[in-house]
Every structure is written in C-alpha cells, then in structure tokens.
Amino acid sequence: MSVTVRVPAKVNVQLAVGAARPDGFHDLANVFLAVGLYDEVTATPADALTVTCAGPDADQVPLDRTNLAARAAITLAERYGRSPDVHLHIAKDIPVAGGMAGGSADGAGALLACDALWGTGASREELLDICAELGSDVPFSLVGGAALGTGRGEKLTALEVGGTFHWVFAMAVRGLSTPAVFREFDRLGEGLDIPEPVASPELLDALAKGDPDALAAHLSNDLQPAALSLFPDLAATLAAGRAAGALATLVSGSGPTTAYLARDAASAEKIADALRTSATCRTVRLAPAPAPGATIIT
Numbered sequence: 001m002s003v004t005v006r007v008p009a010k011v012n013v014q015l016a017v018g019a020a021r022p023d024g025f026h027d028l029a030n031v032f033l034a035v036g037l038y039d040e041v042t043a044t045p046a047d048a049l050t051v052t053c054a055g056p057d058a059d060q061v062p063l064d065r066t067n068l069a070a071r072a073a074i075t076l077a078e079r080y081g082r083s084p085d086v087h088l089h090i091a092k093d094i095p096v097a098g099g100m101a102g103g104s105a106d107g108a109g110a111l112l113a114c115d116a117l118w119g120t121g122a123s124r125e126e127l128l129d130i131c132a133e134l135g136s137d138v139p140f141s142l143v144g145g146a147a148l149g150t151g152r153g154e155k156l157t158a159l160e161v162g163g164t165f166h167w168v169f170a171m172a173v174r175g176l177s178t179p180a181v182f183r184e185f186d187r188l189g190e191g192l193d194i195p196e197p198v199a200s201p202e203l204l205d206a207l208a209k210g211d212p213d214a215l216a217a218h219l220s221n222d223l224q225p226a227a228l229s230l231f232p233d234l235a236a237t238l239a240a241g242r243a244a245g246a247l248a249t250l251v252s253g254s255g256p257t258t259a260y261l262a263r264d265a266a267s268a269e270k271i272a273d274a275l276r277t278s279a280t281c282r283t284v285r286l287a288p289a290p291a292p293g294a295t296i297i298t
C-alpha cells in the first residue's frame with residue numbers, strides 16, 4: 001500500500017518584510033496564494049528511510065535527511081515514538097530554489113502522506129505545528145488557497161478569493177538562496193527605518209473580489225530589490241512580460257522565478273509565448289490560482 005499527496009506551489013501577492021529579529025528571522029505580512037503547479041509525494045512502507053526524486057530539476061534535490069520530505073517523516077515519527085522507515089518518492093514539477101516553496105510543498109506532502117500511511121491520526125493543529133517547525137512556508141503548503149502569514153510567515157489566517165487569477169511563471173537559469181536574499185534585504189536597508197509589515201486592505205479586497213486589475217495595482221514584494229540586486233538579469237525577463245501585456249509583474253517570494261498576472265487565459269498564453277521567445281528565462285509555465293492545499297490523491 002502507498003499514499004500519494006499532491007501539493008501546490010505558491011506566489012506571494014504581498015510580501016511585506018520587517019527588520020531582522022534577534023533570532024535572525026524577519027516578521028512578515030505575507031499574503032500567500034497557492035497556484036496550480038504541483039509536486040506529488042508518495043510514501044511507501046520500506047525497511048529504511050529513503051528518498052527518490054524525478055522531474056526536470058531532480059538532480060538539484062538532496063536525497064539525504066536534509067530533504068524537507070525526509071525531515072517531515074522524521075519529525076512525525078519522533079512525535080509518535082515510531083520508526084521513520086519509509087520510502088518517499090517526489091515527483092517534482094515545482095522549480096527548485098525558485099521562490100515558489102517547492103521544498104516546503106514536499107515537507108507538507110510527506111507529512112500528510114506518512115500520517116495517512118502510518119494511521120497516526122494527528123490533528124490538523126498538530127500537523128500545522130510540525131509544518132511550522134519544518135519551515136516558515138510549510139504550513140501554507142498544507143492549507144493552500146490564500147492566506148495571510150504573520151510572524152515569520154507561519155501563523156496563518158485563511159483569506160477569501162472571489163475568482164480565478166491567471167498567472168504565468170518564468171523560471172530562471174539558476175536558483176537563489178532564500179537566506180542570501182534576506183541578507184541582501186538587510187544590507188540594502190542598513191541605516192533605514194524599516195516599518196512594521198502590514199497587509200494591504202486594498203490587496204485583500206482585490207483577492208476577495210477576484211478582480212485582476214485591482215490585484216495588479218496592489219501586488220508588492222519587499223524582497224524584489226534584493227533578488228534583483230543578486231540577479232540583475234531578472235529585470236529583462238520582467239520587462240519582456242510587461243511588454244507582452246501582463247497586468248503586473250513581480251518576483252515570486254525570494255525569487256528568482258518571476259510572476260506575471262494576466263487579465264484572462266488567452267492573455268496568459270500570449271505572455272507565455274512572448275517570454276519563451278524572449279530567451280531571458282529557462283522555462284515558462286501557466287498556472288491558475290487559487291489551488292487547493294496538500295491533498296491525498298490515492
């Protein structure tokens with residue numbers, strides 16, 4: 001018997017970042033939106049904890065105990081006093097180190113899959129608690145939809161979304177390290193007064209109404225200058241998407257994946273074609289939002 005869980009990627013439609021805290025993390029007002037690009041994690045009984053991965057970026061994924069899927073299995077097993085022996089297979093479609101919470105998706109997926117396989121019966125609260133221990137983005141990977149993350153992004157409040165948003169994503173030729181982007185944010189902000197991060201009421205309203213023009217007017221990412229500073233070529237990709245009619249363009253989370261909000265599905269196709277021919281990125285994907293959170297599919 002095995003259990004397969006499907007988990008979405010995310011884009012941050014608002015990422016307001018506060019000053020560095022004493023623990024090195026940053027307080028956030030992080031408006032997550034789950035998008036229809038998915039990893040699948042399959043848990044199968046085994047004599048040892050093993051991880052395999054398949055997909056276009058599979059060679060960049062660690063297969064040892066640092067893999068977030070393995071860490072999820074270990075953490076759940078420790079809490080329930082059982083062996084973590086399980087085979088975890090990741091069918092990877094979310095870009096690695098792309099700012100779309102790919103590793104977090106695998107952590108949430110493995111947690112849900114092992115919980116079902118082992119009959120652990122952990123409550124939703126316990127699962128969310130383990131997710132927060134694994135990483136700031138992991139709780140959102142479990143719940144999906146749209147949510148406001150506060151604290152370091154792990155404290156979630158579900159948000160209403162009144163329609164489908166059409167997104168295009170351009171994957172870059174290399175990744176960016178999330179801690180390095182936060183460090184660059186700190187460096188660029190040295191000596192400046194960094195305000196407390198607050199969610200934009202206009203943005204939340206645009207999400208609730210399902211209004212792409214209003215959402216486009218209020219998208220923001222405080223990590224974008226830091227990502228562009230570390231990866232200046234992203235500016236050309238953003239410009240190509242803008243020229244092709246995107247309502248708005250932004251860096252996804254800590255980058256380097258860039259995101260383009262389209263008015264409708266036809267416009268998204270046009271933007272995707274233009275990005276492909278621009279030769280400023282590695283691959284281009286279309287994805288609707290919101291997408292459901294981690295879901296058992298077998």
Ligand SMILES: C[C@](O)(CO)[C@H](O)COP(=O)(O)OP(=O)(O)OC[C@H]1O[C@@H](n2ccc(N)nc2=O)[C@H](O)[C@@H]1O
Binds near residue numbers: 024134136152179
């Ligand atoms: C950029 C985002 O993806 C936006 O959703 C997240 O804030 C990052 O979430 P994540 O990858 O799950 O991050 P974690 O694994 O929790 O932390 C990785 C590193 O990112 C930095 N980090 C992360 C979250 C946060 N609120 N402040 C931070 O400064 C810290 O250097 C931390 O050591």
Ligand SMILES: Nc1ncnc2c1ncn2[C@@H]1O[C@H](COP(=O)(O)OP(=O)(O)OP(=O)(O)O)[C@@H](O)[C@H]1O
Binds near residue numbers: 060090102104106137
């Ligand atoms: N299951 C996993 N999939 C991908 N990377 C993983 C996984 N587990 C651990 N990692 C490590 O985490 C690093 C970041 O990968 P990930 O794909 O999660 O980045 P990201 O999408 O930018 O994250 P986020 O958007 O949450 O900041 C990788 O370079 C890799 O070393």
